[in-house]
Amino acid sequence: MSVIELNEIEGLKAYHADWNRLLAVTPGGNFFQSLDWLQVYWQHFHEKQYLRVLVIRDADEVTGIVPLCIQRLKTKFGSCRILTYPFDDWGSFYGPVSANPEKTLTAALNFIQQSQRDWDLIDLRCVDSNGFDDGATERALEAANLSLKKTSWNQTAYVDLSQNWDEYLAGRSGKARQTYLRSERRVEKEGEIEFLRYRPRGENFGESDPRWDLYEVCEEIARKSWQGDSTTGTTLSHENVAQYFRDTHESAARFGAADLNLLYVSGQPAAFIYNYVFQGLVFSLRMGFDPSVSNKGLGRLLMGRMLRNSMERGDRIYDIGPGSLDAKKYWYTSVENSYRYVHYSSVSKIAKVLQISNRIANWYRDRFSNDVVSQSQISSDFEHPTSQH
Template sequence: MLRVLEINEPEALSHVRGNWQRLWEATQDATFFQTLEWLQIYWKHFREDKKLRVLLVLDDQRLVGVVPLVVVNESTRLGNMRVLTYPLSDWGTHFSLLAADPQVTLRRALQHIQETPRDWDMLDFRWLAESDLELNLTAGAMADAGYSADQGVWNETVLIDFEGTWDEYLRARSPKLRSDIRRNLKRFEQTNRVTLERYRPQGKLVGDCDPRWDLFRQATRIAEQSWQGHSTTGTTISHRAIRSYIKDCHIAATELGMLDLAILYFEDRPVGFCYNYVSDGRVFGLRRGDAPEARHHGLGTVLTAMLIRDSFDRSDKHLDMGPGSFEAKRRWMTRIATVGRMTHYPLVAPRVQLLRLKHWWKACCDRKSGRLQAVASSKSTVS
């Protein structure tokens, strides 16, 4: 008989750190954002107006699943809504519970949510992978627990699959991009004017956890010189509002062996960076930037090409370039992946039902405008 223990303070999770790691390793395609280290950092910096609800699912005394949830206060045109969801907050593109048997674990966790006082207006599982949607994992668990589930699209993300070789990938690009890459690599790399330093430590367990603050500072300075230095979103690595969060994540990712930081040098000067997280060959591009000097010489293409070629050499699996800026990323990508959501709108909450109609109408407009068809077309074109 499975039972659930709910934890509301991250400090209380320290005693399950080893079991959390065991479940992380058993979870398909788990990322840096599903580690206990990241959750504790996230809560340290962004806990305001939120309630943490981490559900530990136990079989007798053995931990068999972890469902990290958070109640977030979100402002909508219909007023403030309390949303029970995963704690990713769009720092990454995918999230899931941790378990060897995720559907059974999620079903039991949802039953626990039913049995406790409702402190939320809407249950919204966001950042779901395509495999989750295809296997009916979250939707099935919600139905088994007695929740209605409306499927939707939260976002789309651009991926580069590192299948085959660099030369095969290059031949599949457009003639113009292929020509640009070859010309620029010959112009800069073969004359030793550009070099790429890619730092990927193996982690604290093997004694390879130097944070390389020199590279971090170079990336931050480049970000300040790029468009990110003028951004008001507060989500760039150079933004003071989140710099301490990024630094804490930098240390944690280094110690876990999940940091992937690349700096492009032009005539020995740092002019471009890619700041990534990596786990089991799956690379997630958090941020990238180019100094004005790099843009002047057209080195953005060189940075991306050298990074991709290096990933082929390392036998990486894929690079998630993140959502947005599809036109700029289209020429590099091999596919677009849907980021799904499963939402439960309680019948007893009239405002939430109005929000459900709004979401339904937006989905209809997307279909009518052809946005989703364009995404589907892009998928078929590049697959």
């Protein structure tokens, strides 16, 4: 096996076909792992990052791709360089693009150790170790003889779509069913309900129209919802990321990953859910409703209509997104964990300091419980300051 390293985003175009071919056979592959998404992400967020994409070849065939980058972060002990995925928590999970992620990542890690050491930490985040990854990342690190520290990173909520709507609704708690059905009745009293779903299959099928008219309706609803006053800088209509979302939407429409859902009441736009979809895995990016139309369950009604439609289409999983699990408790059928794997360079001074700091914090936590040091404090020494979630 051989490894080719690419450091310019333009140089990846030559591997577009291979990338798409491999993504189609990647366990749990998603739109965030596509070259199409990476190109837009890099266009908007490449500052203070250095691209290191590793292409794995077996004889004359490309068998795997590992997108990586170097990010320089400030810690309380000084500047630190981490080798990580170019992802920044925009979705739930990330990893190598390959039918055999373990073999691909092992080859990449061996190559990294033999190449110029431009990092202090290897920090692989958003790994679904118990899901589609199935331990591949951990085994690859061990096979490459890299010591590792595994910690919890985040949680996301899944809805199992491999059932019909009646079965799903029957499996919800009594309160959840009552809350949803009450929303159905209340909104129906407001006027005629129309559910619209736009999911173009992509340019390979002659369906790549981004339908800006529909997307702009989502933006307008977002501005009228709580998102209009949000200061997080990550909502659909926020000026800091609005252009990134628009560029990604156009890319997703070409790729066949855009999934736009709208609810109308008496012809008036009332609620939206915007997703990315790939091979039956649907990821919820943003959602919102217009309280001036109704405040009697518009979001719940749209969620129910959309889930039912996904079940009828044959989708497999709906990922409601990381965090805020309490707000999603009526919907999800399981909670999935993501993990981070950290390897400290043995020749980096800052890595040694951070490692010692982490050990001391862990000791205090174990000895004096969470009243003294929380897990978030332990990790804060080198967390990404611009993480999107």
